[in-house]
Amino acid sequence: MSEDTSADSSRAGTRAAEPREETAKDPRREKADAGEAGRDSGDDKAAPEPKKDDRPAEPEPRTDAEQHDGPVSEKDALRSLVEGGGHADAERTEALRAGALADEIARRLNADASGTRIGTLALFNETVSFGGGFHTGGTRTGGPRPGGVSVLTMDAAEITDHTELFVAPEDYGEALDALSERRVLVLTGAPGSGREAVAVNLLEEALAMGGDGAGCRRLLTPATVLEAGWEPPVKHSGYVAALDDGSPVVEKFTSALLSGHSHGTAQWAALVATLRASGCYLVLTGGHDLEVLATGPGGDHVARHPLAPVDPLAVVERRVLGHGGSADAYADLHALLERTGAATALREQPAARNAARLASVIRADGDVAAAVAQLRDPSEQVRAWFNRYRAPDAVAFALASAVLEECGYLTVADAAVALRAALAEPELAPPDLRFGDRLGYEQQWIRLDVPAEGGFGAPRVRFRNALLGQVILAYAWNLLDGRRDAVLDWLRRLLSHRDLEVRARASVAAGVLALADPHYAVHRFLTAWAGSTSWPLRQAAATALGVAGSRPETAEAVWELLHRWAGGDASAYQRRLAGTAANAVGGLLGRTAPEKAVAVLRSALDREDDWGTLPSVAWGGVHLVHQGQTRAVLDAYLEWSEPQDLSPMVVKALSAFVFAVSEPYQEPVLDSADERGHARVPGVPVLLSELPLHRDRLTELWARALARKPVQDSALDALHEWIDDYADKSPGSLDAIGTLLVAVARRPGRHRERLTWWLEKWARDREKPSAGAGRLLRTLERAR
Secondary structure, three states, X not given: OOHXXXXXXXXXXXXXXXXXXXXOOOOOOOOOOOOHHHOXXXXXXXXXXXXXXXXXXXXXXXXXOOOOOOOOOHHHHHHHHHHOOOOOOHHHHHHHHHHHHHHXXXXXXXXXXXXXXXXXXXXXXXXXOOOOOOOOOOHHHOOOEOOOEOEEEOOHHHHXXXXXXXXOOOOHHHHHHHHHHHOEEEEEOOOOOOHHHHHHHXXXXXHHHOOOOOOEEEEOOHHHHHOOOOOOOOOOOEEEEEEOOOOHHHHHHHHHHHHOOOOOHHHHHHHHHHHHHHOOEEEEEEOHHHHHHHXXXXXXXXXXXXXXXXXXXXXXXXXXXXXXXXXHHHHHHHHHHHHOXXXXXXXXXXXXXXXXXXXXXXXXXXOHHHHHHHHHOHHHHHHHHHHHOOOHHXXXXXXXXXXXXXXXXXXXXXXXXXXXXXXXXXXXXXXXXXXXXXXXXXXXXXXXXXXXXXXXXXXXXXXXXXXXXXXXXXXXXXXXXXXXXXXXXXXXXXXXXXXXXXXXXXXHHHHXXXXXXXXXXXXXXXXXXXXXXXXXXXXXXXXXXXXXXXOHHHHHHHHHHHHHHHOOOOOHHHHHHHHHHHHHHOOHHHHHOHHHHXXXXXXXXXXXXXXXXXXXXXXXXXXXXXXXXXHHHXXXXXXXXXOOOOOHHHHHHHHHHHHHHHOEOOOOOOOOOOOOOOOOOOOOEHHHHOHHHHHHHHHHHHHHHHXXXXXXXXXXXXHHHHHHHHHHHOOOHHHHHHHHHHHHHOOOOXXXXXXXHHHHHHHOXXXXXXXXXXXXXXXXXXXX
């Protein structure tokens, strides 16, 4: 009988006597070799592991390191890493998942920002000039001109400008028929959609069909048409009046309409009769407010027509090429629009006004690229919008969309309602808010993407320009001084939302707020969040710092802060700050600067006898590995455990390594292949699927971990999981493990004896024999 067979019989007899207790001579629980890995490990001084029968019947209560000051013991930290560092801790797990999602969102935001100008994101100062984009309104709708003039005749040049190169919108003919029949047409559409041009064309055609007309005129005080006895100043004329949402003009018109005894019915009827008697026509242009008025009492006396959006490309073509133009001319124009980015700008801001402005630049041989850059600059759009819309309803929905872009409409609307409550005076009853009805009028930069035909799901809220959300947040944070506290409190509440995506996007939004003035943000809210006992708040602070530090101009200040937090004292509060710092470097920051990230992790971990930061540092290392920074993490663990003694830093580093090899990869973080084409496998530890890429480093770390108490126990458990739980999920992994174990076994010391004993034990387990362990055992024996 061979020596191996004798050992086999001895162990089998022991297992027969005590089926599930390991009392046989166990290389794992013996002292480690003094010369193992070429060093004196000092492992022989470690206390022996008690047998299971010697352990307390009930687990000892966990020490909450977050709640008490003073150092955390090694025992408590290692137990926390095993019990609370995994997925049993639901709150922490959800916070980490939210952070992973937020990192991906923030990464896309930074990618969208590359190559695109955000002219005044941080300053929004008075040196900025505005000439295009979201300019809406104008001096014509603000009230009567000086001198009491309430009617303004449109000259021939102005009418020609509206009619000569006019592009009729869809259902234009129906609007013309309605105006001719009813005499009053309520034409509603978004600002900048060409409402006035459509109105003038409708009036000119209606007058032409009715015989000789006296031209078109603007009514500067449209509320006067509702007064008793009003007569058109000029008979057989067409009149157009602008009642823009939120303007004093529409407020006066509403007041006049609702002040009558019949609340509008008599006024509308009298107005139609007066116009018909005088051979005149009236087109009222406006948005949502006018649409609501026209659907109220008496509205059936007038015609209503919602203006369909016109193709902005068709407007450019008509204004540049006229009614003719060769095929080559059209091709050249389209090439110019694509080359200068004008086509993209028109897709983002499809208002007819913007198309007309770009066309005028092209006709004048101007700098089209400069005009496009000005049109696409989100700072100009945001500033012009906030100058126009100041009501809590509009501001609340804009900010909610900026934070929760790509979420469902109902989620965004609920968040907007909550913010609006903080921005408005308290009300006795819930307000009648219908954000969706006003999107096309006051929120033109937002679109609702509905599922494809036949699909299921809520419409998603998205900005037409990817950068608008960031700029809206920055504008509101920096310029709406009276509302800053309300915005911050609302954002803080979103961080405890039940929807994981809402929490993630709120975390990113906090980082965008911090970009303009990181120093203020750190003292205003980030430090309080980072030191909180709430995991979601600490995760939000970590994510926000990742966003704030992802820009070159703010990165250095963020790194200095994280180093300061990492090196704090042993108080519970400072330990939480260090944990947040470790969490932060595992995200966006660590992806771009892994050397700085591992330096922060070392500062957080190297606290002598205080072990309280071990779980946070271990998670930070896992996150860095998942971000593709495996080499930097492994090199750090090798350096930190180089003494190979029983010093706290060595045991902490090897414990963090074992945690990293045990933690399976979970999406979403970054699911991409590295430069050698080796893809991560969901549900499998990254360090297993990447084993062939880092074999030498992993061999050394596995050898150290398997030879050191108390890391030895968890290292063997992790190896068993690699063999039985993960190898089958990742093709080729079992062979890679075999190569690893052969390399470990060839090192000086008792590595081979230990590995052989445990592989044999797992292979011969009575309840769950491991075929993989048996195969690896044969591999090890062949490699003697």
